[in-house]
Amino acid sequence: MIRNIIISSGFHFILIIITALSLPFLVRKPIDLPPIISVELIQITDKTNIPFAPKAKKIIDEIKKKEKEKITSEQAPPKKVKKEKPDAVPLPDEKIEKVKKIEEKKQNPEKLDEKIKQISEFEKKELFDPNNIAALIDKSKEETAEISKKTNKITQSQDRNVGAFGLTLSEEDALKAQIFGCWSIPLGLPYNKNLLVRIKLQLKPDGTVIKSEILDHARMNSPGQGFYKVLAESALRAIKLCQPLRVPSKGYERWKDLQLNFDAREMLEG
């Protein structure tokens, strides 16, 4: 009987621990860190190679030649051959294998390419031309702008670290930045009052709003809360003005229901 009670209480204890760890509202809120500035990392290696192509071709050819020479010289150093001879004469099979290896390395274009690429990047420093670099930067800007215009969503590189729940920091920041620009804060609000408006949204996959609902709707018409109505309306205007919202391109199920908490206190106090 006692044993059963112990087992039962043990399981109960485990159950409580697991519940506490898995339920989101019991998880401690993270430390309030200063806002993170989203930086989009763009792979520019491919682009930076392009303008150097004519010059680089010559260099690459030269490097290829050098590489070939290097490979052959490394693989068959004359000194080693000399040493090998007195110590042990290799069997004919081994000789054939060595020759094959050399041939393989000669004919392996992938490995060669890798080396060439590395060297070509290194050579860039020698070929430095500020005009070309400026042109590249401009080009990369244009291209990213085009991408963002076309999709109006978060790029795949940003989307890479999407978790199973919530939005990533870059996704959240993109959405915030968009709404910051649309929200005209009514400046006459009393800053010492509760200026939090929570709006629940139902979104389409493209970020347009199907339905918006003010969660504390009762406050809208309660006496002495006239400012709340003004604030809530300004938040709704911001959402309408920002449509379609800058939502991630993937994981619609995660964010199809979204809650925006508009808080004007920080701005009005500041």
Place this chain on the structure above:
Amino acid sequence: MIRYLNFLLAIFILIPIKAIALIEVDITRGNLNPLPIAVSPLSIDNESNKNLKNLLKKTNIGSEISKIVENNLKTSGLFNPLNKDAFLQKPDIAHLKPRFEDWALIKAQALITGKVTYQDQKLRVEFRLWDVLAAKEIMALAFTTVPANWRRVGHIITDKVYERLTGEKGYFDTRIIYVAEKGPKIKRIKKLAIMDQDGFNTKYLTLGNELVLTPRFNPTNQMVTYLSYFRNLPRVYLLDIETGIQEVVGDFPGMTFAPRFSPNGKKIIMSFAIDGNSDIYTMDLENRIVERITNHPSIDTSPSYSPDGKYICFNSDRSGFQQIYVMKSNGSNVKRLSFGKGLYGTPVWSPRGDLIAFTKLHKGKFYIGVMRTDGSGERLLTENYYQEAPSWSPNGRVLIFYRETKSDSEGKGFSARLWSIDLTGYNERLVKTESDASDPSWSSLLSN
């Protein structure tokens, strides 16, 4: 069997199932750009227009009222009225049912439409405020008044729109009393003048025979207290605007100055100086009982009540330099508020009760600034060669003050003008007056 079940239960429990929570995003910042608003001219039928044209000598009164609204909204700095040339819909149709797409196209977020009629010798103005993005009407009101009041109708409409869109009361249907100045600097003629807050409808209350200074409204805007000279001695006066009757306040043996009404309008608080010592006194206007509030060998002056009447802020040189102090309305618990470098003067408590405006003199420059009522958070809003005497708008968002320009040895180049600035410090504007002006005082809202 039980063990087996326990084992299964344990496995089931050990697989954590994370509850899916609604994603929340906190929006803590926004822009402070002026709100784009379209003020459509108020529509008017031909007959009404004809009658009103004869009466008011204005070709289109609907258009004139909308201009007043537009100008008020623009000067507030919180709205950006859009150019009328871009409007796609005619005023009469827009008033019935606006095509929101057309207004959204020109980036308007709010729209004002209206209609003016002349019925039974009365001017009837109705207006509607529309939320363009939500495609709905958010306010509709109508006013009936005598046609001569048409400018006030424009101001009242602005107040209502301002309140609905910003969350605080407006300040447009108000008046400003000031000292109108004319003539050379050495021989200035100073008259009491009153005008609408936008500079129209100026009226002079005194003839200019005596020097007048520091006029202040009472809460009902019917009475004014000011400083003038009586038998070559500066004395506090009381003037009834409607009747024009004026009287000297109290029978003090010395000079009285810096008067101001208490928030309920029943008392006047002022400074009384005798033998070089100035202290603060109040006088009850009903029973004429005089009460001494401060008793200190230093100069205590410029008293101003808090809106609840419980505290008084004033300036005093009891620390050796002129600084701002606060005390209870009975004179107890005196506390120093200003500790910055320079001299502080003319403190005025905001009608909202949260701030005190002041003039500061530091290194030969004059500043208009605000601080919290505990002395913290001092912010200087504007700097100039000479400026002083801030007065709050009734909603506590804008300050009006006067600024003088430097003159040469002959007094040339001198001017005194009224300026306004809002609490952000960016929206500084010259207030239009008929002549040079100083010592402004803002009335409370005429219509509540």
